[in-house]
Amino acid sequence: MAGIPAILPAGLEPYARSPDFTPENLPVKLQAAHATKAGAWGLLHVLSGRVRYCLEPPDAVEVIASAGEMVVIEPQVAHHVSFVEPGCFFIEFYRAS
Template sequence: MHSPTASPTASAATSAAAVTEADLRVLVHTFYARVRQDPLLAPLFESHVDDWDAHLETLVDFWLWLVLKKEGFDGSPMPKHARLPGLGWAHFERWLELFHRTTGELQVPALKDTVDAMARRMASTLWQNYQKHNPASAWLRDMPAGLSSYKRSPVFTPANLPAAFKATHSIKAGTWGLLRVHSGALVFTLDVQPPRTLLLDAGEQLVVEPQVPHHVTFVAEGAFQIDFHR
């Protein structure tokens, strides 16, 4: 007989149960001290936070509510982030990078196991909500009428994604691409000024126009494919 193993849900619940209020307070204060020194994130936060002491207490309350189900937080992160001007995926990506670095350095395994996954979901959800509420971030999702598919790319994964796709490139004149994400998550970046980014989850698609510079980056293990039209 095989020994029973804990389900991912049960393991997550066990990790969360081992996290203390003190752990979360140290995390919030350590992480945001780092954010306030970061060249990309600091200007964004400093221009919107008037009272850091109060803001840090709100953030502590948020994480206590999220992880420990403790009452006390009554904020609305979604609409506040949706109103921020000039927000891009690069900000969320950097936020996650600093967050994961902080949880690793704190060396509290139960804390890292619990909050890292929460932070990834939070960044993805906030970014998707931001794009929905900012018309300038609208993207073409359906192929224009009159075009026909003539070629399909291989299925690309992090293991076989060509280096050229990770660097700035474009589709030749007269050819359009329909990028479909089969699994995982992918960031599509238009290499224009200012750059525009879009997070694509499994089941989503995006039209890539001819001669528009762009590149792609996997943010979660997965796969995508491109149908070429003309």
């Protein structure tokens, strides 16, 4: 893997959405290494504040997204998230149509 994709691949459709997460309700599971299932893509939408999205080693790539920005989450790629600045985000899940 060369890094975090800038956009979702063509042909995906949304199928689920997480609740809105804030520093007060961000699950510990999301702050530790985890991954989506095979075929499940995610799109992290930052509504306010700043969020750090980190790929786990061996990739060890990190991006900080601010309000209005999105981060693509690839299937089966271990990652974790944290707040850099308090705010709110949600994750929209996609799969092939």
